[in-house]
Each structure stands twice: as C-alpha cells, then as structure tokens.
Amino acid sequence: MPGTVTVVHATDAPPPRWDASLFLAGPTPRSADVPSWRPAAVDLIRRHWAGPGDLVVFVPESSTGAFTADYDDQIGWELRWLSAADQVLFWVPRDLATLPGLTTNDEWGWLKDSGRAVFGSPPDAAKVRYQREYARNHGIPLADTLDAAVRAALGRIGTGAPRADGERHVPLLVWSAPEFRHWYAAQRAAGNTLRDAGVVWTLRVSGALVYWAARVSVAIAAEGGRIKDNEVVVGRPDISAVVLYRRGATVRDTQLVLVREFRSPGCAPDGYVHEFPGGSGGFTDPARAARAELAEETGLALAPERLRAHGVRQLAATMSVHRGHVFSAEVTAGELARLTAAPGPHGSGDTERTWVETTTFGELLDGGRADWATMGMAAQVLADVDGR
Structure with a gap:
C-alpha cells in the first residue's frame, strides 16, 4: 500500500518527518477569477504516488486560495522549502496577462542545475522557449x-528515504550519496544531532552526483549540545591510491613512484599536483579501483595478489568527508626502470593527463612538492613495510 500524501500550504509548518518531499513551483494566480493549476497537480500526485512512505507536497498558496499582497513570511517559507525539497516540479502555464510567473523565472534560474528540477509547460504557454x-x-x-x-x-523520487527534523533539509540527491551516509553515520555514532542543513551546490557529470557541498548545523553531544553552524561540508567519491616503492638502504633512500598531473586547485611551485597514482575509478571495490587507476595513470598492470591494503582514512577532515583507501606494492628493478623510461603522458585525454616521477622518501620530505595527504600515505606504507 502506498503511503500518505500531505499537502503543506504557504507559511504552514510541515510535519516533523517524511520519506519524500515535492515542491510545486510555477505561476500563482493574483486574483480570484484566475484558477490555480496546483489543485489538479495535487490530485495527480495522490493518484500516482506509489511509495510506501509519506510524501509531503509544498504548495506556495494559502489553503483558502486567497492571494496575500504582503507576503514577506511566504518568501522565507518558499526559499526554505525550495532548498529542502527532494524535487521541484516547475509547471509553467504562462499567460502574460494572468499568470506571468516572473518569480518562477528566478526560481528556475537558481534551481535548474540542482539535479532536483523537472520542467513542464503546455504547448500554448508564452515565453518558455528558453527554459524548455x-x-x-x-x-x-x-x-x-x-x-x-x-x-x-x-x-x-522513487520510494524516498525516512528523514526527521534537521534531516528533512537534506534532499535525496545528497542524502543518498555514500559519502554523506558515511559522514552522517559517524556523527550519529558520536551522539551528535543534525539540527539544520542546506545544500549549497552540487556538481553532476552525466546525471551522476560527483561533488556536493552542504551547510550544516550540528549539536555536539560531547560539548553539552553546543551548536556548530558556521561550516560547509564538502563531499566527493572516495579514492584509492597505490604507493609503489622499492626498498633502499634506509627509509629515506626508499624509492617511490609518483604521478604529476595538473589539477586546478594545485598550489605547488610548478602548478602541478605530485601524488600517488589513484582515483575513484567508478568502482565500488577499492582494490579494483586502485589497480585500474594505477594502470591508467602509469601503464603498469598489477596482479591483485601484489596489492597490500593499509586501511582507509579521511583526507581533508576540516573540509571534505571523502576518504582515501591506501594500497602498496613493491616493484622490481625492471618495473621501476620501465616506469622511468616511459613517463607518459598517461591518462584519458584532456580530462586526465599524468606523467610518472620517481623520487626517494627523503627527497619527498625535503622537497615540499607533495601535500600532507600524500606524505601521510607514504609514511603509513613505509612504517608498515619497514616492520619497526
């Protein structure tokens, strides 16, 4: 049996929990003799909702249908729940005389690339060619x-997902992201409470969510419920990295294989990032992703049994929730020579182009080219393989 459909009208408080939410955006009648399209939309939603949970439908009109000219409270209400809704349905039966929809243009402008927008208009609607x-x-x-x-x-929306209180402000697009789920599970395990949230931006590639940023308000249990609400949490897929090494006389003499790649945030003197081969690879298995990224970025194909796992840690805990799965493999003298002789470029065309670099751990420590995450991976692997 499908769950319930609850309609929440302008300025009314929504229920404290739901499984899905839908905002009906579009032109609103400004006079009583112009019928609203939203009652028909609600009827259709009730007919088609098949999810097992509860769906909340935000209707930015009063329950009586009357239009209030002084609607400052409604503006705040609309902005709050437009940001939270799992999907925003834009239906634009634009008539320049009766349903101009000027506010709708602005809402479409900031939501069209959110991954949460659906656009519809009848064939005779005026001035919707650009939006369509x-x-x-x-x-x-x-x-x-x-x-x-x-x-x-x-x-x-599909079947949605249960959310309550502050969780309601995380739309399904981000709520379902593995990186968000891991972050939130850690917060819950610590006893912390998500009081409020707001998705600042998302970046999708071919429809799939790649990056997201959310403003959060968290009550910290270990500090008596102190509220922390001045930061943004950034998410992206976890990565797998491979530390290729060849032992030297000392740890400082141990040779390491890096890749040099231009990444836009890089701040090294040459403008490049110097790191271990790795990436997300589009695989759910970190070890498989590690081998695929290694082959793509260096040309070296490794058998699965040669990889040693060293664990997973967060990479930039003051900003991003994504983690790094670290693996290592000891290369032979021949492999190291082949990697040095054919440095590249490797990768997948213009989006990724890498060159192989060899260095020692001592040079890595002294040179200042690698970031602290790369240094930490090297330290972990060398401590594990050194055995002391």
Missing part, C-alpha cells in the same frame, strides 16, 4: 502535460 531548450540540452526532465511532469518528478 535549456532543460532539453541539459538532461532535465521535460514534460508537455501536467500529468507527465508529475510522473517525472515522482519517478526521480
């Missing part, structure tokens, strides 16, 4: 009927 073309060219669900728009929005 943008949606078509950027993979945003596009509909010609209200029924199709509702189906598209509910299809993206």
Whole structure:
C-alpha cells in the first residue's frame, strides 16, 4: 500500500518527518477569477504516488486560495522549502496577462542545475522557449502535460528515504550519496544531532552526483549540545591510491613512484599536483579501483595478489568527508626502470593527463612538492613495510 500524501500550504509548518518531499513551483494566480493549476497537480500526485512512505507536497498558496499582497513570511517559507525539497516540479502555464510567473523565472534560474528540477509547460504557454531548450540540452526532465511532469518528478523520487527534523533539509540527491551516509553515520555514532542543513551546490557529470557541498548545523553531544553552524561540508567519491616503492638502504633512500598531473586547485611551485597514482575509478571495490587507476595513470598492470591494503582514512577532515583507501606494492628493478623510461603522458585525454616521477622518501620530505595527504600515505606504507 502506498503511503500518505500531505499537502503543506504557504507559511504552514510541515510535519516533523517524511520519506519524500515535492515542491510545486510555477505561476500563482493574483486574483480570484484566475484558477490555480496546483489543485489538479495535487490530485495527480495522490493518484500516482506509489511509495510506501509519506510524501509531503509544498504548495506556495494559502489553503483558502486567497492571494496575500504582503507576503514577506511566504518568501522565507518558499526559499526554505525550495532548498529542502527532494524535487521541484516547475509547471509553467504562462499567460502574460494572468499568470506571468516572473518569480518562477528566478526560481528556475537558481534551481535548474540542482539535479532536483523537472520542467513542464503546455504547448500554448508564452515565453518558455528558453527554459524548455535549456532543460532539453541539459538532461532535465521535460514534460508537455501536467500529468507527465508529475510522473517525472515522482519517478526521480522513487520510494524516498525516512528523514526527521534537521534531516528533512537534506534532499535525496545528497542524502543518498555514500559519502554523506558515511559522514552522517559517524556523527550519529558520536551522539551528535543534525539540527539544520542546506545544500549549497552540487556538481553532476552525466546525471551522476560527483561533488556536493552542504551547510550544516550540528549539536555536539560531547560539548553539552553546543551548536556548530558556521561550516560547509564538502563531499566527493572516495579514492584509492597505490604507493609503489622499492626498498633502499634506509627509509629515506626508499624509492617511490609518483604521478604529476595538473589539477586546478594545485598550489605547488610548478602548478602541478605530485601524488600517488589513484582515483575513484567508478568502482565500488577499492582494490579494483586502485589497480585500474594505477594502470591508467602509469601503464603498469598489477596482479591483485601484489596489492597490500593499509586501511582507509579521511583526507581533508576540516573540509571534505571523502576518504582515501591506501594500497602498496613493491616493484622490481625492471618495473621501476620501465616506469622511468616511459613517463607518459598517461591518462584519458584532456580530462586526465599524468606523467610518472620517481623520487626517494627523503627527497619527498625535503622537497615540499607533495601535500600532507600524500606524505601521510607514504609514511603509513613505509612504517608498515619497514616492520619497526
């Protein structure tokens, strides 16, 4: 049996928990003789909602249908729940005389690339050519009927996920991200409470979420409930890295294999990042990702049994929740020579281009090219293989 559908009208408080949320954005009638399209949308939502949980539908109109000219409270209400909704259904039956939808243009502007927008308009709607073309060219669900728009929005929601209180402000797109789930599980295990949140931005590639940033307000249990609400949490997929080494007479003499790659945030004197081969690789198995990234960035293919795992840690705990899975393998003299003789470029064209570099741990310590995360990976691996 499908769950309930609860309609929340302008300025009304939503329920303290839900499984899914949908905001109905679009032109609002300014006079009583112009009918609203939203009651028909709510009827369609009730008909098509098949999720087992509770769906909240935000309707930015009063329950009586009356329009309030002084609506400062409504503006705040709309901005808050537009930001929180799992999906925002834009239905724009634009008529320049009766339903101009000027505010809708602004809402579409800041939400169209959020991964949470669906756009629909009837064939005779005025001044929607730009919005429709943008949606078509950027993979945003596009509909010609209200029924199709509702189906598209509910299809993206799926069955939703239970959330309560501050959790309601994390849309499904981010809530379902593995990196968010790991971060939030750690906060819950520590006894902390998510009081409020807001997704600042997301970056998607081919429809898949790659980066996200969320402003959070957390009550810290170990500090008597002190509220921390002045930071942004950034997420991206976890990485797997491979430390290739060849033992030297001392730890400082141990040879290491790095890759040099231009990454836009890099601050080294040459503008490049000098790190161990690695990346997310698109695999759920960290060891498989490690071998794939190693082959792509250095040309060296390793058998699975040659990889040694050294654990997983967060990489930049003051900002990002993503973690690094670290592996190592000792290379032969021949492999090291081949890597040195064919430094590159390797990678996948313009998006990734790497060159192999060999160095010693001592040079890595003294040179200042590698970041602290890379230094930490090297220290962990060398401590483990040295055995002392």
